[in-house]
Amino acid sequence: MESSQGRQAIIIGIFVLIPVIFLSKLFSIQVINSDYKKLAKNNVIREVTVYPSRGLIYDRNGKLMVYNEAAYDIMVTPGKVSKDLDLEALSNILEVEKEEIEKGLQKAKRYSRYKPSVLIKQISARTYANFQEHLHKYSGFYVRKRTVRRYPIEAGSNLLGYIGEVNDRQIKASNKYYQPGDYIGITGIENEYETFLRGKRGKKYLMVDVHGREQGVFEDDGEESKIPIGGKNITSTIDILLQEYGETLMQNKKGSIVAIEPSTGEILALVSSPSYDPNILSGRDKGDHYKALIQDTLIPLYNRPIMAQYSPGSVFKTVMGLIGLEEGVITQNSIYYSKGAYYTSGLRVGDHAPAGNYNVSRAIQLSSNAYFCYLLDKILNQKKYESVESAFEKWKTYLDQFGMGQKLGIDIPNEVKGLTPTTEYYNKVYGKGAWKAPTIISLSIGQGELLTTPLQIANMMAAFANRGYFKTPHLVKNIEDNDSILSQFRQTHSIDIQSKNFDIVIDAMEEVVERGTARIARLDSIKICGKTGTVENPHGADHSVFACFAPKENPQIAIAVIVENAGYGATWAAPIASFMIEKYLTNKITRRRKWLEDRVLNANLLNVAYEKE
Amino acid sequence: MRRSNPFKEIDWITVLIYLMLAVTGWLTIYSAAYSEDYPSIFEYSQSYGKQFIWIVISLLIATGILFIDSKLYITFSYLIYGISIGLLILVLLIGKKVAGSTSWFELGPIRIQPSEFAKFGATLALAKFISTFNVNIAKSLKDRLIVLAIIFTPTALIILQGDTGSALVFTALMIAAYREAWPAYQLALALAIAIISVIALLVDKFILIGSLFALTAIFIYYLRKNKQAIYFAVIGFIVASAFAFSIDYAFNNVLKPYQRERVNVLLGKKVDPYGAAYNVNQSKIAIGSGGFSGKGFMNGTQTKFNFVPEQSTDFIFCTIGEEQGFIGSLFVLGLFTALLLRIVFIAERQRQQYSRIYAYGVAGIIFIHITINIGMTIGLAPVIGIPCPLMSYGGSSMFGFTILLFILLKLDADRKEFLAS
Numbered sequence A: 001m002e003s004s005q006g007r008q009a010i011i012i013g014i015f016v017l018i019p020v021i022f023l024s025k026l027f028s029i030q031v032i033n034s035d036y037k038k039l040a041k042n043n044v045i046r047e048v049t050v051y052p053s054r055g056l057i058y059d060r061n062g063k064l065m066v067y068n069e070a071a072y073d074i075m076v077t078p079g080k081v082s083k084d085l086d087l088e089a090l091s092n093i094l095e096v097e098k099e100e101i102e103k104g105l106q107k108a109k110r111y112s113r114y115k116p117s118v119l120i121k122q123i124s125a126r127t128y129a130n131f132q133e134h135l136h137k138y139s140g141f142y143v144r145k146r147t148v149r150r151y152p153i154e155a156g157s158n159l160l161g162y163i164g165e166v167n168d169r170q171i172k173a174s175n176k177y178y179q180p181g182d183y184i185g186i187t188g189i190e191n192e193y194e195t196f197l198r199g200k201r202g203k204k205y206l207m208v209d210v211h212g213r214e215q216g217v218f219e220d221d222g223e224e225s226k227i228p229i230g231g232k233n234i235t236s237t238i239d240i241l242l243q244e245y246g247e248t249l250m251q252n253k254k255g256s257i258v259a260i261e262p263s264t265g266e267i268l269a270l271v272s273s274p275s276y277d278p279n280i281l282s283g284r285d286k287g288d289h290y291k292a293l294i295q296d297t298l299i300p301l302y303n304r305p306i307m308a309q310y311s312p313g314s315v316f317k318t319v320m321g322l323i324g325l326e327e328g329v330i331t332q333n334s335i336y337y338s339k340g341a342y343y344t345s346g347l348r349v350g351d352h353a354p355a356g357n358y359n360v361s362r363a364i365q366l367s368s369n370a371y372f373c374y375l376l377d378k379i380l381n382q383k384k385y386e387s388v389e390s391a392f393e394k395w396k397t398y399l400d401q402f403g404m405g406q407k408l409g410i411d412i413p414n415e416v417k418g419l420t421p422t423t424e425y426y427n428k429v430y431g432k433g434a435w436k437a438p439t440i441i442s443l444s445i446g447q448g449e450l451l452t453t454p455l456q457i458a459n460m461m462a463a464f465a466n467r468g469y470f471k472t473p474h475l476v477k478n479i480e481d482n483d484s485i486l487s488q489f490r491q492t493h494s495i496d497i498q499s500k501n502f503d504i505v506i507d508a509m510e511e512v513v514e515r516g517t518a519r520i521a522r523l524d525s526i527k528i529c530g531k532t533g534t535v536e537n538p539h540g541a542d543h544s545v546f547a548c549f550a551p552k553e554n555p556q557i558a559i560a561v562i563v564e565n566a567g568y569g570a571t572w573a574a575p576i577a578s579f580m581i582e583k584y585l586t587n588k589i590t591r592r593r594k595w596l597e598d599r600v601l602n603a604n605l606l607n608v609a610y611e612k613e
Numbered sequence B: 001m002r003r004s005n006p007f008k009e010i011d012w013i014t015v016l017i018y019l020m021l022a023v024t025g026w027l028t029i030y031s032a033a034y035s036e037d038y039p040s041i042f043e044y045s046q047s048y049g050k051q052f053i054w055i056v057i058s059l060l061i062a063t064g065i066l067f068i069d070s071k072l073y074i075t076f077s078y079l080i081y082g083i084s085i086g087l088l089i090l091v092l093l094i095g096k097k098v099a100g101s102t103s104w105f106e107l108g109p110i111r112i113q114p115s116e117f118a119k120f121g122a123t124l125a126l127a128k129f130i131s132t133f134n135v136n137i138a139k140s141l142k143d144r145l146i147v148l149a150i151i152f153t154p155t156a157l158i159i160l161q162g163d164t165g166s167a168l169v170f171t172a173l174m175i176a177a178y179r180e181a182w183p184a185y186q187l188a189l190a191l192a193i194a195i196i197s198v199i200a201l202l203v204d205k206f207i208l209i210g211s212l213f214a215l216t217a218i219f220i221y222y223l224r225k226n227k228q229a230i231y232f233a234v235i236g237f238i239v240a241s242a243f244a245f246s247i248d249y250a251f252n253n254v255l256k257p258y259q260r261e262r263v264n265v266l267l268g269k270k271v272d273p274y275g276a277a278y279n280v281n282q283s284k285i286a287i288g289s290g291g292f293s294g295k296g297f298m299n300g301t302q303t304k305f306n307f308v309p310e311q312s313t314d315f316i317f318c319t320i321g322e323e324q325g326f327i328g329s330l331f332v333l334g335l336f337t338a339l340l341l342r343i344v345f346i347a348e349r350q351r352q353q354y355s356r357i358y359a360y361g362v363a364g365i366i367f368i369h370i371t372i373n374i375g376m377t378i379g380l381a382p383v384i385g386i387p388c389p390l391m392s393y394g395g396s397s398m399f400g401f402t403i404l405l406f407i408l409l410k411l412d413a414d415r416k417e418f419l420a421s
Helices: A004-032 A035-044 A087-094 A098-111 A125-137 A168-173 A188-192 A240-249 A286-295 A313-327 A360-366 A369-380 A388-401 A423-430 A437-445 A454-465 A484-490 A499-514 A573-586 A591-602 B012-033 B047-067 B071-075 B077-094 B114-130 B141-161 B164-179 B184-202 B205-222 B227-253 B257-266 B277-289 B316-348 B353-377 B395-413
Strands: A045-050 A064-076 A117-123 A141-150 A163-165 A183-185 A202-208 A214-217 A234-236 A255-261 A266-273 A336-338 A342-344 A347-349 A356-358 A469-471 A476-479 A492-494 A529-535 A543-550 A557-563 B096-098 B101-107 B110-112
Touching: A004 B164, A004 B277, A004 B316, A004 B353, A035 A045, A035 B277, A045 A141, A064 A098, A064 A125, A087 A098, A087 A125, A098 A117, A117 A125, A117 A141, A125 A141, A183 A188, A240 A255, A240 A266, A240 A573, A240 A591, A255 A454, A255 A573, A313 A360, A313 A369, A313 A388, A313 A437, A313 A454, A313 A499, A313 A529, A313 A543, A336 A369, A342 A369, A342 A437, A347 A369, A347 A437, A356 A360, A360 A369, A360 A499, A369 A388, A369 A437, A388 A423, A423 A437, A454 A469, A454 A499, A454 A529, A454 A543, A454 A557, A476 A484, A499 A529, A529 A573, A543 A573, A557 A573, A573 A591, B012 B047, B012 B316, B012 B395, B047 B395, B071 B077, B071 B395, B077 B101, B077 B114, B077 B141, B114 B141, B114 B164, B114 B353, B114 B395, B141 B164, B164 B184, B164 B353, B184 B205, B184 B227, B205 B227, B277 B316, B277 B353, B316 B353, B316 B395, B353 B395
Parallel strands: none
Antiparallel strands: A045 A202, A064 A117, A064 A141, A163 A183, A202 A214, A234 A476, A255 A266, A255 A557, A336 A356, A342 A347, A469 A492, A529 A543, A543 A557, B096 B101, B101 B110
C-alpha cells in the first residue's frame, strides 16, 4: 500500500496532467495550426459583389425616362441548407411556385455545394422585407441586392432597348470583363451605350452570423473592398412626351413615326407600333413576357423606324423635282402636258392627278405620276451624259447624298440600309445597254426597286428643312462627363443641290398642305411643308405615308409617318404628322381639330382587308 | 465556542482565485452575449447583468456561510444529503423539462437545479461517513459498498432525470476515496474497464478479442511456470471478452441516439460537419482562430455571430480562446490548476479527516467539470452539457460552486479548533 503522500502526489499529478494536455492541444490548434483561422474566416466572411447602379436616361427636357428600382435575388449555398427545409413555407413567403424553388435548388447543387448561387431572381422589395423576417429559419439562404430598370412613362421601349444578364458567349467575348449575373444592354440605347451606362462593379466583405444574416463590413488588411462606380447618366434627344403622344396616335396601327430636329439631327420621337410597356421586360417575369412578345404576330419587338423598309412612294417625288431642277432639265416654269397617265413604249403608268399642264410645283402639289415619269426620262436621256447608265449614276449620287440605300448611322443597333438599285444590278438583270428609262420608270414615283426606312424618309425631310444638308440622326444628346463620343453627330452631310432649287420644291410642298393632297394636315398657326405618299405594297393594302417639316421658315421638326396597310397618305399619315407637329411646337391640339384627333386615336387599322385599287 | 472575526482565518488566496474566475466569466459572458440595445454590463434583462447579480448573491451566500458554525455541516451532513436525495426524487415527479432533462424546479421566475446541491450533499455525506470512527474503506468491503451507495444514489437519480453530464460528476468523488486509502488496484481496474470500453467502441469487437487472446497467449507463454498466473490470465481474458460484448450491447441499446452520436463523433468514427460534430467543430474553429494573443475583447466573430452554441454557458471557454487566444486559455487553465492545487494544499493541512475528505471531494468535482467542459470545447472530451465552474452563465451553478468552496474555506478557517482525528 502506498503512503498518503504518494496518493497525494498522484492526485496532484492528475490535476496538473490534464491542464497540461489541454494546453498542448490548445497550443497546437491556436498557435501551430493556422487552418482554424481560415475556417473561421470562411464562416463569417461573405464576399459580396456590389453592383453599380446603371446610368439613368433622361429625355431632352430632363424628364426621367429610365431609372433603377431595387430588386432582390435570393441566394443559396446548398451545403448549408437544412435537410428538413420546409419548401411549402418558403414558397409561400417568396410567392414563388414550389417547383421553381426545387428546380433552382437542384441547379444550385449541380453548380456547387459550397458556393452560393442565385435561387430566385428579382423579388420585390415587399416580398424581400417579408423574407428577411424569416431568414433566420433558412440557413444557407441570403439576399443580394440588385436593381431592375423602371420606366415612369411607358414609351420608347424599342429605342431604349432592354437589359439582361450576360450569357457565356458575351462573357467570353468581353475577355472576362463581365461575370455571370452582370447585366448587359441587349438592344437600343442600353446596348449602344453599354460601356457608359454599366459602371464598374464593386466588392465588399461582409460578416455574417450563423444564420447568414449580415452583421456589418469586415475590416481587415487582407481583403480590400472596392466601391462600385455608378454608370454615366445619359440625356437622350427624345422628347418623351412627344414620343408617348406619337405612340398613342399610333395605337392599333402598324407603322412608324420618326421626328427629327433638322438643325441638329436629334431624333425627337422614334415611334414603332405596335409597341409594348418597357416595364414588362424588366424584373421577375421578363422571361414570360419576352416569350409572349416574340410570339406576337404583330412583332412588337421589331423596331420598324430603322428596320422596316418600304418603297418611298410619292414622297420621293420631292427629291425627283430637286434633281430635275439641279440637273437643269427643267426650270420652275417648264410645262409638261399630262394626259392623265404616262405612256411610253407600250407601257402605261396610271395617275390620280387629272390631265392638264403641269410645272414641277403643281406636279408635286397634285402628286402627278405622269410628270415624274416624264422627268426621270428627261434626266436619264440628257445629252451631257454619254449613256443612260452614266446619267443614272449621276441621279443615284443625289440619292446617296440624301442617305438613301445606306445606313445613316443612328446610335442604336439593327439599322437596315434600304435599297437604291445600282447600274451593276440593272446590267445583270437586263444586260448592259439593254435597259433604258422606260425599263426603270417606276423609280420616278418612288416605287420599283427603291426601298427606304422611315428614318431615311425623315432624314430626307430634315435635309429639305435645312435646304441642302443633314446631320446624322441620333438618339443621345449628352453623356455625363463625356463629350467627344458624340462629335460624329455634329458633322454636316451636304447635298450638292442649290438652296434656290430647294426653295422651289419647298414652296410646292407648302402648297401640298395648303391646297394640295394634304389639306387635312393644315394648321392655322404653323406652315407645314410636306408630301403625301400612298405606297404600293405587294403584300396587302397600300401604306399611308406622309413626310414633312415645319415651320417652313426656321424649321424645328421634320417628320416621316408610315401607317401600314392604311390606304391614302392623306387619310392617316398626314393628320398624325400634323398632330405631332402641333403637339411639339404648341404643346396642345386646337379645339377645331379635336374631332380629327379622336378619329385617329380611335382608328383600328390592324386588320384592314386586302384591297387594291 | 470562540467568537472571532470569521474573515480572519480565511484562505484569501482561494478567495482571490475565486473572484478572478467569477469576474473573468462575467466579462466573457458580456462579450459573448453583448447586445447593442443594452450596452451596460449591469443590464438586468441581459445574461451579463443577471450574472452580475448571481455573483453578488454568491458573495452574500459566501459571507453567510462564513458566519455559520462549521460544526453544523458536520453534524447535519447526513440530513443535508437526505434532503438533496429527496429533492432529486421530487424533481423527477414535479420537475420542469428543459432541453430533454427533467432537472429543474420552477418557483415563479426562479429555476433551481437540485443536482447542484446534491453534489454538495454527497460530498458532505462522503466526508462524514469515511471520517466516522471504525470505518475503514481500505479493508472493509461493506464500508466501500456504503461509499459507493452514497456516491451512486444521486448519480442514478440524476441519470433518471436524463442529465448524464451532471451524473458523471459524482464519480469524481472517488478521488477523495482514493486519497483515503481505497485500494488502488480496484480503481486501476475500473479505469482499465473504462479504457477497454472506449477501445471496444472504437474497433471491431472480434479484432479486440483477437488481440486480447494474443496478449493472453503471450502472457501465458512467459508465465507458464506459474499456474496461478495462467489461471488469472484465462479468467481475465474471458471477463474482458464478455465485457467487450456487453459494452457493444449497452452502447447500442442503453444510450440515447444523440449520446451515441456524440460518442461516435468524439471517437472520430463519424464525420458530419453539420450534424453532431458541428458544435465541436465550430468550437475548435473559434478557439483555434484566436491564435496566440486572440482577436481581442468583444471581437470574436465565431462566438459573436452564434457559430458556437451555448457560448455563455457550456461553451464559454470558446469565447476566451477566440478573443484572448492562447494567452487567455493559459490564464484560465492556470487559475483552475492553481485553485485545485490550493485546495489540495488546504486539504493536507487539515487536522480532522472530515475536512480533508470534503476538500478532496470539492477538488474532484471542480476537476471533473473543468476536464469535461474545457475538454469538449477542444474535442478532447465528449459533448456533455456541464458548466465551467464559476465562469459559465447561470445562478444554480454559481451558487453551487460558491457553497462548495466556502464551506471548505470555513472548515479550513476553523481547522485549529478541531482535534486531529
